[in-house]
Amino acid sequence: MHQKLVPVDEKRPRKRCLESIRHWIRSGALWPDSPLPSQRQLADILGVNRRTLRAALAELSEEGVLLRLDARSFVVNRRAPAPDPFLSESVVLVTMADVTTSLRVCEEETGLLHSIARSVAATARERGLHTFALTPADFSRRQIERMFAAQPRGVILLDDEALAEAEFLAERSRHYGVPVVVMGDGKGVFDTVYPDHNRGGYRLARHLLDAGCRRFAWVAPAGVERKRWGQDRVAGIRRALVEAGLDLSREIVVDAPLQRPAIYAEWERYARMYAGFVYDVIAGEDAVDAILAANDVDFFFIAWACRLFGKVPNRDVLIAGYDNVWPVAFERHWLNDLPAASWDKHNMAIGRELVELLLRRAPGERVESPVSVAVDGELVIPPSGR
Structure with missing residues (x-):
């Protein structure tokens, strides 16, 4: 049984075939020596005609990514780039918060921003995932490209500064099939968790x-x-x-x-x-x-x-x-x-919901309608409050 194969978001049919199959191999959906689905199945999954598909399969075979068994059958070359389980089981957290400090958040500090980062890391760990923290201070297009090309399980953005390149982020997210969740304002294109x-x-x-x-x-x-x-x-x-x-x-x-x-x-x-x-x-x-x-x-x-x-x-x-x-x-x-x-604002709940919403998206899944989740807070009356 193959894992669910979801094509990357690419309008050009031939390139969609090439990038999707490469993505499936990198992400572990197709493993070395595993056979590809039939050409009829692949054409249906990719939304292309079989002539376009055959041309793409031939190109991947020439590159050594696939091995041809016969006129219609292919397997993944064991020497093809293997999936990186470390990155595919990791969440990239883009934040200015000091994640080192975040690991030491105590009960009284849960109102601070870094408590959200701590909650993200803790929830990811509970789900068997690693967390990598990146700073948005110099979040260039080159860095964004490299981040998505590394095929993490997903990306969580905690800072508005990271959304300066929102359109490019969305386009590369679709291209690589890596889901993105934003805290705050998702600009109408990203899944969003926001305090109410x-x-x-x-x-x-x-x-x-x-x-x-x-x-x-x-x-x-x-x-x-x-x-x-x-x-x-x-x-x-x-x-x-x-x-x-x-x-x-x-x-x-x-x-x-x-x-x-x-x-x-x-x-x-x-x-x-x-x-x-x-x-x-x-x-x-x-x-x-x-x-x-x-x-x-x-x-x-x-x-x-x-x-x-x-x-x-x-x-x-x-x-x-x-x-x-x-x-x-x-x-x-x-x-x-x-x-x-x-x-x-219940920052710890926000962090948990960011990870949970991210994991609801399968790798490579097209986001037709972004989801927004509001997290309710709580009125607090300090000891001297009236």
Whole structure:
């Protein structure tokens, strides 16, 4: 019995025959000395006429990839490139997260990005697969080509930066028959796992509404408005406010690269600059009673700004964070304030779902309709939260 033979995504019939048979051999679907299916079966699988198929088989025979037994029968040459079981049983993880750190994630650190990488590696290991980590910092077309040519079991992308070459990635994924799964925005061409940020924004806004808040501001670094997660968050916030007959009072863009120095003097210098962006919604004419911060890290800058302007965080203005990273934030050495609420995206569940979705795709399978899976999160109320 042959494994399921799926042709590569190639429009030209003759090249589809050549590349598909080479792919089946490299991936282990056809082993050395194994006979090929009949020409009738192969023509049906590849969607070509038998004349085109015979020309391709003859070319592969001349290359030494196949051995001809008779006029109609071929076997895989034992000297043909053997499948690489190490790579074919490996998941390539493209991420900026420190995977070495990821292996040491503790229970309190599950809100951090590298916890997703850790979960991917752990789930892959449970499924008998290896994990290779690549950085997207210089993810050139040449590197992408080499990655797919190595025939891994699949590729998981954790960073938006890796999607700068989305069209080329999709084309080479189809060509080599290697499935790709993306965390976040799959651009409509990749299978996608994404945190349900719309629900996260909605639940946080509802929590603050239930606490009596009526004037809301959204505070986020520049560029967030162009990202899908930022758009989803704001949409969820607006949905909750519309249900309450309200609207978002202000959207503040902190137009400065986010910095997080571990030395207090430097941290305070950045915090003072940050405070200038949020003054109006804390102590100015547009002061609000609820602020939704893009992240728990932003919460600490906003809380510091409140005290700078004579306000008490979570008394004069409720401040919600996001990502549930406050338990391990080093800012807690300097500030006693904690978010009124945060949102745990369940990163470990995201990592597991990325691998599970990847493995639902057979090697070489054509992705006609990309699948999107939303992972729900959880509202978290810190000890001092209201």
